[in-house]
Amino acid sequence: MMDKTFNPAAVEARVSAAWEEGEAFRAGRPERADAEPFSIVIPPPNVTGSLHMGHALNNTIQDILVRFERMRGRDVLWQPGTDHAGIATQMVVERKLMETQQPGRRELGREEFLRRVWAWKEESGGTIIGQLKRLGASCDWSRERFTMDEGLSRAVLKTFVDLHAQGLIYRDKRLVNWDPKFQTAISDLEVQQIEVKGNLWHFDYPVVDEAGAETGAVITVATTRPETMLGDTAVAVHPDDERYRDLVGQRVRLPLVNRLIPIVADAYSDPEKGTGAVKITPAHDFNDFEVGRRNGCRPINVLDPEARIQIAGNADFLEGAAPEAAALALDGLDRFEARKAVVALMEERGRLRLVEPNTHAVPHGDRSGVVIEPYLTDQWYVNVKPLAERALQAVRDGKTKFVPENYEKIFFQWLENIEPWCVSRQLWWGHQIPVWYDGEGGIFVAESEAEALAQAKAKHGADVALTRDPDVLDTWFSSALWPFSTLGWPDKTPELARFYPTNTLVTGKDIIFFWVARMMMMGLHLTDQAPFDTVYLHTLVRDEKGAKMSKSKGNVVDPVDLIDRFGADALRFTLAALAAPGRDIKLGPQRVESYRNFATKLWNAARFAEMNGCELKADFRPEAVRETLNAWALTEAAKAVAEVAQAITVYRFNDAAAAAYRFVWNVFCDWYLELAKPVLQGEGVDPAARAETQATVAFLIDQIAKLLHPFMPFLTEELWAIKGQALPTSRGLLALESWPELSAYQNAQAEAEIGWLVDLISEIRSARSETNVPAGAQVPLVLVAADASVRARVERWSETLTRLARLSEIGFADTAPKNAVQLLVRGSVAALPLEGIVDLAAEVARLKKEAGKARAEIGKIEGKLGNADFLARAPEEVVDEQRERRDAEAARLAKIEEALARLSDA
Numbered sequence: 001m002m003d004k005t006f007n008p009a010a011v012e013a014r015v016s017a018a019w020e021e022g023e024a025f026r027a028g029r030p031e032r033a034d035a036e037p038f039s040i041v042i043p044p045p046n047v048t049g050s051l052h053m054g055h056a057l058n059n060t061i062q063d064i065l066v067r068f069e070r071m072r073g074r075d076v077l078w079q080p081g082t083d084h085a086g087i088a089t090q091m092v093v094e095r096k097l098m099e100t101q102q103p104g105r106r107e108l109g110r111e112e113f114l115r116r117v118w119a120w121k122e123e124s125g126g127t128i129i130g131q132l133k134r135l136g137a138s139c140d141w142s143r144e145r146f147t148m149d150e151g152l153s154r155a156v157l158k159t160f161v162d163l164h165a166q167g168l169i170y171r172d173k174r175l176v177n178w179d180p181k182f183q184t185a186i187s188d189l190e191v192q193q194i195e196v197k198g199n200l201w202h203f204d205y206p207v208v209d210e211a212g213a214e215t216g217a218v219i220t221v222a223t224t225r226p227e228t229m230l231g232d233t234a235v236a237v238h239p240d241d242e243r244y245r246d247l248v249g250q251r252v253r254l255p256l257v258n259r260l261i262p263i264v265a266d267a268y269s270d271p272e273k274g275t276g277a278v279k280i281t282p283a284h285d286f287n288d289f290e291v292g293r294r295n296g297c298r299p300i301n302v303l304d305p306e307a308r309i310q311i312a313g314n315a316d317f318l319e320g321a322a323p324e325a326a327a328l329a330l331d332g333l334d335r336f337e338a339r340k341a342v343v344a345l346m347e348e349r350g351r352l353r354l355v356e357p358n359t360h361a362v363p364h365g366d367r368s369g370v371v372i373e374p375y376l377t378d379q380w381y382v383n384v385k386p387l388a389e390r391a392l393q394a395v396r397d398g399k400t401k402f403v404p405e406n407y408e409k410i411f412f413q414w415l416e417n418i419e420p421w422c423v424s425r426q427l428w429w430g431h432q433i434p435v436w437y438d439g440e441g442g443i444f445v446a447e448s449e450a451e452a453l454a455q456a457k458a459k460h461g462a463d464v465a466l467t468r469d470p471d472v473l474d475t476w477f478s479s480a481l482w483p484f485s486t487l488g489w490p491d492k493t494p495e496l497a498r499f500y501p502t503n504t505l506v507t508g509k510d511i512i513f514f515w516v517a518r519m520m521m522m523g524l525h526l527t528d529q530a531p532f533d534t535v536y537l538h539t540l541v542r543d544e545k546g547a548k549m550s551k552s553k554g555n556v557v558d559p560v561d562l563i564d565r566f567g568a569d570a571l572r573f574t575l576a577a578l579a580a581p582g583r584d585i586k587l588g589p590q591r592v593e594s595y596r597n598f599a600t601k602l603w604n605a606a607r608f609a610e611m612n613g614c615e616l617k618a619d620f621r622p623e624a625v626r627e628t629l630n631a632w633a634l635t636e637a638a639k640a641v642a643e644v645a646q647a648i649t650v651y652r653f654n655d656a657a658a659a660a661y662r663f664v665w666n667v668f669c670d671w672y673l674e675l676a677k678p679v680l681q682g683e684g685v686d687p688a689a690r691a692e693t694q695a696t697v698a699f700l701i702d703q704i705a706k707l708l709h710p711f712m713p714f715l716t717e718e719l720w721a722i723k724g725q726a727l728p729t730s731r732g733l734l735a736l737e738s739w740p741e742l743s744a745y746q747n748a749q750a751e752a753e754i755g756w757l758v759d760l761i762s763e764i765r766s767a768r769s770e771t772n773v774p775a776g777a778q779v780p781l782v783l784v785a786a787d788a789s790v791r792a793r794v795e796r797w798s799e800t801l802t803r804l805a806r807l808s809e810i811g812f813a814d815t816a817p818k819n820a821v822q823l824l825v826r827g828s829v830a831a832l833p834l835e836g837i838v839d840l841a842a843e844v845a846r847l848k849k850e851a852g853k854a855r856a857e858i859g860k861i862e863g864k865l866g867n868a869d870f871l872a873r874a875p876e877e878v879v880d881e882q883r884e885r886r887d888a889e890a891a892r893l894a895k896i897e898e899a900l901a902r903l904s905d906a
Contacts, residue, residue, distance in 0.1 A: 002610055002722060006603040006715065008567025015717045016133060024735040025070075025138040027077035027499070038074040039499040040066060041483050042139060043507045043515065044147060046085035048092050048124050051131035053541040053549065053587065054508055056559035059137050060572045061538060061579065061653060062506045067138055067710040068648050071739040077499045078138060079486050081145035082125060086430035086475040087182060087367060093117050093429075110428050110470075117429050131560055136568050136713045138735065145486045147478045148431065155485035156431045156478045157447045159526060164445045168383050169423070171443070175289045176422050178375030180307035180335075181368035184426035185379055187474065188419075189514050191372055193361040201226050202275065202354035203346055205235060205252040212253070212260055219244070219252055219263065220353055222274040224360060225284070226346070227309065227338040230257055230317070230327065231302040234280035236291055239265035241276050255351045256342070259321040264295040283376040301376045305426075307335045335373070380424040380433060380471070387521035388415040394520065394530045403536045403651045404581045407512060414513050421518075423474045430472030438464050480518035483531040505532040509539060536651050538579060544588025546877030562592050569712035570596035576711050577657040584880075598665060599715050602708075605669045606701055606719055612680040614697040615726040622699060622745050627689055629679070630696040631750035633672045636663060637703050638742035644707060645739070660707055668700060671758055675800060698723065706740045756790075756826050757797050763823040764805040764832065770847075770895070771821060771838050778808035779837060784816050784829040847900050854893040861886040 019025065027039075040062055045055055062078065070076040093116055094105055105113045129144065145152060163169040176185035203226070204218040219235055232254050237244035248265045268291050269278050282292030282299035292299060300317055304310040311317055311331040326345050330338050346352045363372040392415050394400050395408060402408045424433060436444045436452040442459065444466065446452040456464045481489070483505075487496040501523070507516060516535055523531030542548055543555040550556065562571045566589075573595040578585040625631050640663035647656035679685055679693045701723060705716040713735065720734035764781065773779060781801070783790060791812065794801065798810055816822055819835035861882050864870050871879060 002603075002607045004607070006567075006599055008569065008599075008714065009564075011718045012134065012136075012568055012714045015714045016136075018717070018721075018733060019138070019735060020141075022733050022736075023142075024733050025076075025078065025140050026142060027075060027140045028495075029075065032073070032075040035073055035075040037077065037498050038066070038069040039077040039079065039502040040504055040506065041079045041486060041502055042081060042137075043505075043511070044081045044083040044145075044479065044482060045128045045132075046088050047082040047121050047128075047146065048085070048089050049128050051128055051135070051559050053557055053559050055128070055132070056135060056571060057538055057541050057575045057579065057585065058506055058508060059132055059135055060575045061536070063135075063137050063572075063713070064576060064648065064653060064656075064710040065504060065506070067713060067735065068645075068739070070138070070735065071706065071709065071737060073738060075498075077140055077143070077495075079143060079145070079499075079502075080129070080132070080137070080139035080141060081147070081482075081486060082128065083475060083479055084121075084146065084148045084430060086425060086427050086472060087184065087186070089117060089121070090427050090429040091182065091367060093120050096120070105428065113428055134560070134563055134568060136572065138713070143486075147475075147482070151488065152478065152481070152485045153431060154447075155481050155489055156473065157434045158490050159477075159481060159522070160434055160473070161445055161447050162526075163382060168386070169380060170383070171378060171380055172420075173376060173378050174381070174420075174422075175283070175286050175374045175376055176379055177363065178305070178307075178373045178377070179365040179368050179370065180305065180373060181365065181370045182427070183305045185375075185377065185422050185424065186365060186372070187422065187476075187514075190366050191363045192366050194364050195359060196362045197357070197359050198224055198362075200224055200274070200356040200358040201343060201346075201352065202356070203229065203255065203279075204351045204353050205255065205279075207247065207263075208251050208253050208260060212251075214253060217247075219247060219277050220275045221277050221279040222356075223279055224358060225339070226342040227335050228281045228284040228302065229254070229279060229342065230309070230311075230330070231281045231283050231300040232257075232259075232261055232279045233282060233292060233297040233300060234261050234295060235263045235277055236266040236269045236280050236295075237263060237277050238267060238269045238271045241269070241271045243271075243276060254321075255349060256327040256345055257317075257321045257323050262295075262297070264291075264297070266291050266295060284374050286374050289374070289376075299376050303335060303373060303375065305375075307371075307373050309333045309335070309338045379422045380435075381420040382423055384418055384421050384521060387525050388418045388517075390524040391415055391517060391520035391530075394524060399530045400520065400532060401534055403534060406582070407509065407535070407537050411512060411517065415517060421474075423477050424469075424471040425474055426470075427472050428470075430475065431478055433469040433471050433473060435469040436466035437469065438466055476514055476518055479515055480522040481526070483519060483523060484527055489527065500527070500531070501529045502532045504534045504536055506536045506538065509537040512537060534651075539582065539584045541575075541585045541587050542877065544586055544590070546584070546586050546880045547875070548877075557587055557589075562589065565589070566592045566596040567599065567714070569599050569715045572713075573598065573657060573661075573711050576653045577661070579653040579657075581652065581654075586880075598661065599712065601669055602664055602704065602715065602719075605673060606723070608673060609697045609701055612694065612697075614680075614694040614701075616698045616702065616723055617695045618727055620695040620699055622696070622742075625692055625696060627679075627692055627696075628750045628753055629672070629675055630693055631745075631747040632754035633668070633696060633700060634742065634745040635747050635751045636667045636672075637700055637707075637740075638744075638746050639663075640667070641703070641707060641740045641742050648710070657711060660711065664704055664708065668704065672700070673697070674804070675754070675757075678800070698726070703740045703742065705734060706737060709734055709737075752826075753793055756793060756828070757800070760823070760825045760828075760830060761801065761805045763825055763830070764807075767821050767823060767832055768806075770898070771834060773834065773838055776806075777837055778806050779832050779834065780809045780811065781805065781807050782817055782820065782831045782833065783810070783812050784822075784831055785814055786812055786828065790828050844900065847896050851893060851896045851900065854889050854896060858886055858889045858893065861889070 043058060066076050066078045097104060160169060177188060177191050179186050200222050202220050202222045204220050206214040207217040207219060209215050221235060235252055247263045250263050251260045252263060254261055268287060269276060280288045280291050280297060282289045282297055283301040302310060302317055309330045309332060311328055330341055333341060365372055392412060395411060434445060434447055438456055444452040444455045446455060452466055456466055483502050484496060484500050487493060487500050489496055519531050543557060547555055559571060570592050574592045622634050640659055643659035644656045647659060676693050679690055705720045709716040717734045724731045783794060794810060801807060801810060816831040817833045820831040820833040823830045864882055
């Protein structure tokens with residue numbers, strides 16, 4: 001006997017254990033040796049992370065795909081694993097050391113610190129994997145990988161060495177985005193531009209003659225970062241700016257520092273902006289770096305790695321300068337303290353002309369939250385231009401497609417303008433760069449120290465001591481190899497041959513550049529194949545009001561909490577149902593609760609079937625059913641299976657979920673079981689009709705379990721096991737069953753009859769509601785000019801019609817009676833005479849008034865949405881809310897107009 005209620009917690013644990021015991025998700029099953037492979041790689045979550053709503057959406061979509069393809073008979077590999085996540089993990093461990101008042105990273109030393117990180121990884125690294133299993137992710141867990149596993153590390157080392165040998169990896173001194181908190185370079189993609197209120201300081205730089213004496217003339221420059229003026233090596237003006245034409249080629253004395261620097265002509269300077277003259281600080285501004293390079297101006301770095309002023313021992317700073325004592329006293333000051341001090345010193349010397357309030361974008365580290373500095377350092381770079389060309393061509397040629405397609409344009413735009421990729425990071429946790437240096441600055445790139453020593457001996461003719469580069473590689477360098485390194489590359493393994501290239505990559509739109517582009521580039525370059533045929537990019541999950549989730553706002557929805565409250569199936573189905581292409585998901589507990597109710601509805605339907613003797617019959621043949629109602633239900637099931645399969649194959653998961661929901665709730669539960677009740681429960685029913693209906697109900701619950709399995713795996717696996725107990729022989733796991741094949745069971749005649757009945761009852765119910773007929777009132781129904789087939793249908797279903805539509809009587813007439821609401825149902829005309837039941841004139845007046853209100857509200861919202869200023873200033877979630885309100889009002893207006901159209905015929 002089925003439990004009275006569905007208990008997700010108990011069922012999920014039991015079902016998970018059954019899947020594990022049965023190795024349900026293992027790729028390469030012997031019985032599928034000849035099956036077509038289907039493979040997906042999981043976007044590896046951070047090893048120390050925990051499940052957040054983005055993971056829940058991402059992995060639900062992947063699981064729908066892999067469960068669907070597994071049921072379609074393919075040999076499925078869903079490759080799981082985690083990412084070492086260099087900067088994120090190092091940050092977590094350093095914070096933990098600080099919170100427990102233990103020595104910091106530098107006090108511990110590299111070896112001991114890395115031992116602590118590995119210990120932390122072992123302690124907490126399995127958290128997210130356990131949570132993914134709770135979600136129901138059907139990965140091949142026996143193949144779990146970690147980006148710093150020995151095999152994956154070997155792939156990383158080989159890639160670096162090979163790219164260096166090919167001239168694609170090189171060392172260069174360039175400006176990077178420097179994070180002073182973590183003291184490492186970070187990529188452009190890890191920088192957030194944040195609007196801040198600051199100032200624009202205008203400084204006068206004195207012009208000097210050839211001998212270096214001040215002429216009395218000044219040139220005024222404006223800056224938002226006064227502290228960097230200590231590193232100025234030029235002032236630039238536009239070559240066409242008449243104000244400064246005579247000054248080009250002359251020099252100015254840099255205040256405080258007393259360095260003589262040239263005035264250069266460069267188109268970078270905008271005559272319309274500020275004074276038209278700009279200070280050039282090549283070591284502390286990306287644009288200035290390029291201007292300096294064009295005009296032969298040397299870069300002078302005046303900050304240390306912690307963004308403090310660095311003067312003592314700074315030969316570049318002192319060369320050609322005679323700094324004032326006050327300037328030298330700035331040494332060691334934090335950059336923001338130095339900013340205040342420089343402004344004060346310039347004001348004391350009469351060199352501060354103007355201070356303007358200025359709101360501007362300032363770069364911040366997305367993890368550290370501190371202001372990022374453009375910083376001149378030696379780093380390792382990948383020349384990705386030639387790699388990008390191949391990735392672009394693969395998409396142009398259709399070898400890899402994007403869903404939604406509009407993301408292709410974003411992909412093209414970024415790759416067409418791609419800059420060299422800085423892959424070195426000044427961290428300790430990660431893949432240490434395979435480069436060794438001798439005492440003379442010689443560089444040896446090798447996969448091992450032994451190979452590097454051999455190279456050095458060959459060069460020097462003797463053994464020499466080498467020092468390894470202390471930096472590690474950008475996390476995304478190893479992640480870029482994920483689709484093939486997880487399969488054993490660079491070795492030619494059977495898994496690589498069978499499952500690479502992979503099929504669909506499911507990931508968030510926010511890492512199209514971080515990860516997708518880099519996998520494309522590396523995959524094509526290293527394996528000569530695009531790593532996946534399709535990239536499905538999903539949107540963000542926001543809170544129920546449409547705001548982006550953040551801890552600071554306190555609006556983060558924890559998926560594990562929702563699983564605890566409502567079950568994994570309810571959360572999964574919610575995410576699928578809301579995953580409309582290109583539209584962010586608004587998620588709140590109420591939505592998940594509503595789909596928990598859906599699970600309850602199905603469970604109750606299965607219990608109803610059990611209580612009414614609906615058991616599976618091994619000899620049941622659906623194609624042989626004789627009862628019209630059963631044939632109709634099978635026809636509707638076939639339609640639903642086709643709709644769901646089609647929607648999944650084109651990545652419209654919301655449409656797939658909607659089609660499944662519509663069939664299960666509306667068709668099966670609300671209509672089929674309701675219409676079947678007289679057969680299942682009535683007296684004097686033909687035993688053959690009852691037996692057939694019982695068998696059909698049981699068969700359809702099995703098909704529903706299959707249909708819903710990709711979305712709601714726990715509930716459906718449980719129902720499959722329970723219902724299978726009625727069969728003479730035990731059956732296996734639903735996860736390994738075949739997808740429903742019902743296309744042969746369609747019956748047009750049954751659909752015409754029962755479909756007409758359902759539509760007629762639905763129309764009567766709508767008309768009653770729209771015209772405010774009291775719920776308990778029974779009304780007459782008149783079929784107008786009904787032909788013999790309609791009369792026969794009414795005859796067969798009169799009792800059902802009367803009961804479900806709350807009718808007092810059913811009659812026939814050649815013309816519609818007066819004061820009746822007319823209904824058009826599949827070509828048949830029906831009428832509800834409402835005189836004496838409803839004041840039709842009052843109803844028309846009421847509906848017209850409501851229509852007027854709806855139109856006014858739509859007009860008001862359209863006015864807002866047509867206001868460019870509102871669209872520019874209002875938060876995204878507010879704009880979305882207005883659009884939703886407009887759509888809701890439009891839908892309400894359509895219903896009102898439909899009701900008015902009915903009443904106008906009365």
